[in-house]
Amino acid sequence: MTKKNSSAIQRRLIPTYIFLIIVSFISVFPLYWMVSAATNRSVDVARGKITFGTYMVTNFQNLTAQTDLWGALGNSFLYALVQTLVSLLVCSLAGFGFELYHDKWKDKVFSILLLAMMIPQVATMIPLFKMISSVGLLNTVWAFILPSISTPFLIMMFRQNSRNFPVDIMEAARLDGLSEFQIYFRMYMPVMKSTYAAAAVITFMNAWNSYLWPKVVMADTRAQTMPMLIANLASGYTVDYGVLMMGVLFCSVPTMIIFFVLQKQFAEGITGSVK
Amino acid sequence: MKKKLVSLLLVGVLAMSAFIACGKTDDSAEAPADAESEDSAAAMYTSDDENTLTVAAWDANFNIPALKAAGEAFKKENPDFNLEIIEQSQSEDIENAVTTAAEAKDYSNLPDIVLFQDHYFQQYVTNYPDAWQDVDDADIDWSDFGEEKLSFSTIDGTHYGLPVDNGTVIFAYRVDLLDECGYTLDDVTGITWDKFIEIGEQVYNKTGKYLLSMDGSGNDLPYMMLQAEGQSQFKDGKAVLADNDTLVQILEVIEEMQQKNVLLLENDWDGYTNDIQKDMVAGVMNGNWIIPTIEQVTENSGKWEITSMPTLSGEEGYASNGGSSLYITANCKKTDLAKEFLAYTFGGGEGSIETYDNALRDGGVITTCISAGQSDVYQEGVAYFNDQAIYAKIVEMGSHVKVVEQSDYHYTVRENISAAITNIHNGTPVADALQQAQEEVDFAMED
């Protein structure tokens, strides 16, 4: 392609660039506002100041003084990590089983499981609480993660992406004497790593942002998570918006970093290209 | 594609299995949960340490400092004592925690003591009597508290709670702006709402600021105005909205105030507090817990003073809005310690002066305990309020608040009255809007 040709293409793309820039601006502006608000006094935030201020350090100091920021960050990381790990293991095993060992009955079970996607959360909260409390798991990490370990969405994602898994190498592996479990651990897992990455991003984000359920089962302050910490800052008769936005920043940054780091694998994994 | 068929089939299967499960008694499933809770991991939320009490509360700028003050005061008497405060984001969190615990019949997730909204407590006792322990035999002189406040935490003559804050309504005015328009604080004290509107119009025209603003969704305004008239939205356990002449008049006043730029109704609580912070208002009327929000605008220090509410008749109006009290839950095993602590601090005991003085200094929490309200701190002038002794004034005003009939459906009514105000503002006649609210509330009050 000649240079001239390429600049002609770029010229034709100008409307596309303009459109994308507008969309990107709309997408990012509220986030910019969040960052700038974290550097402003509460009164200035309320008055709609959108430029950076000089209260960043003050807001940060107030935040750490008022709340157990590091504790909440630690908890959130712990819960989100444990949930991501367990959830990925359970759901990928199921996706593997459903697709690569499929038969009529397994397909039926699969469609039944998909129905679980449609159950509204409010409907199950009380029965779930009864269940968790009856086995004495309240205020433990298990109360947080158990109900959301196995999700139809993740199973579906692993199952769909498993379609591209080369079945021939399974046969070859069996001839080599590998057990079915060994096939899963040694062949399936490495091949599917971009699906794992995508699933990890989604699960981590959901776990990190979940609020209603943890609130019900994690009554202990020592178990507080970031969204709870923010909610505490956001309500009350008097709200300090500068400090609140500093908290929001600490809550949003980890998920964004995870996405930045994994975004290439995320995009690949989401519809299952196999490498 | 067979999936859809299977999906539909499954709905049927689910329904069937539910009926089968229904046949087996439901009670058997709950029994083990009950037994389990006696000894299971209760230690997570209450403390094993015999000198430690846990308490759940909300609002870091208001209730939490009051509890800290109480913890410190009691510690001087009992050096080993430790009060662990579990901060919640809002009163609703505690209500939900009690609901889920009571529904599961497992109270092990509750702390020893909870702060609970006054308006909700009655229905929680009626519905979940097992969730609470009464404080009747605590060492407390109940006559030392405002009658209206105690009416929330006393059920059938049994005392369940200890009042913490005082929700007495204040009307704070920017006296500098009133002065600009030729009025003094006396001119807005003991006036009719008509007169208030007249003054409010002048203030808006001269200064561009509203003399009153309110959160339109939570809708405290009609409740406060009604209480100042000594009226309730309920009579004999039924909602009285459509045939309530006082309420009709009040809603007409509210609409007139909106049209004449006297009242700014915001969409929600954030908008309301933002307006105050943005210096858009010349007057603020709410429970006295609104004071810290007013004080955030430091540049207006010295320009505010407080007084009572206007009424329809022109007498001084007194009301109370949004207080809360402390209650001992069923999960508390150290009931005696909890009672002792509450009596000593919030209950007018030896530590109460220290508790309430510090609660006032650190959180602006004002007592409903009459003897504690006589301490020196309460008599001090407050610089932000032009050196007016506002706290003494609030305690005094609080003693005039009339007891009005309450109901479990307090907030349902509020929501629907709020909808009525919106509808009236959009052109619905007052009578029709109230009729609609009446129907919605009556519907909600059915089983």
Add this chain to the structure above:
Amino acid sequence: MSKQRNGLNIQGKQQRAGWVFLAPAAIMIAIFSFYPIIQAFITSFTTGTGVNQKVADPLIYNYTRMFTDKTFLRSVGNTFLYLAIEVPVMLVLAILLAQLLNNKDLKFRGLFRTMVFLPCATALVSYALIFKSLFAQDGLINTIFVNLGILENNYNFLGNTASARVIIIIALIWRWTGYNMVFYLAGLQNIEYSVYEAAKIDGANGWKTFWKITVPLLMPTIVMTVIMSINGTLQLFDESMNLTQGGPAFSTITMSHYIYNVAFGRGVGKFGYASAMSFFIFILVAILSAISMKVGDTRD
């Protein structure tokens, strides 16, 4: 003969291994999703609150009650309004963005993609706060509109029925378009370039290529996002709760939000009635998902 039996055995073993693999996930879904919804279904035949809860008389009382409940019917109407407008607009926008970003000649593709995706990584509380402040009566949007002469006076966007609904829809589109776009983008990248080349040779223009090639090949992804969006919208809760609190005058309340109010946020809950309404949503979602699977299924 023995060889054949052996073969069957191996197959049987493999089938069994498959069941073992999917068992943990299936069992967990049964315990943590199906068992609770069955419990909720049982509860839906009770009335009253707390210790006064009793079996409904007639048994389907709650199910008939909900159709005379004006607020509930309004919440159903609102939810379907959001569904009818938000889902198509969002998905079309997402496909459009994906299509634009799939152009190999485009520079800064990664940057654009990241920026468009970022909203869904934002914590809910911040996004609600930001939208409320932007659309406040003296917020940025009002200032801009008044200065441009579009509006004469500041408008209370969140305080009026129509505009409050529009803002909820805008907020939803803002938050979720990027998320859906990523799915489409990945789907598009799986389509071989040669398919397009062939179409070009056949003389198909861009529009035709899009409808005849891109859309059919993307169909599985589209069906998935449609189901996810329907499901998400019918269970919509956070936006209604945090942006408008269902107001003004219940005009923006969603089904899940109303159920939450009946069960939790308004004092002691009516769990029987709330369960009945939840079960109603469950059936609605199931039916709608079944329809979209049927419509999207081009294979048989």
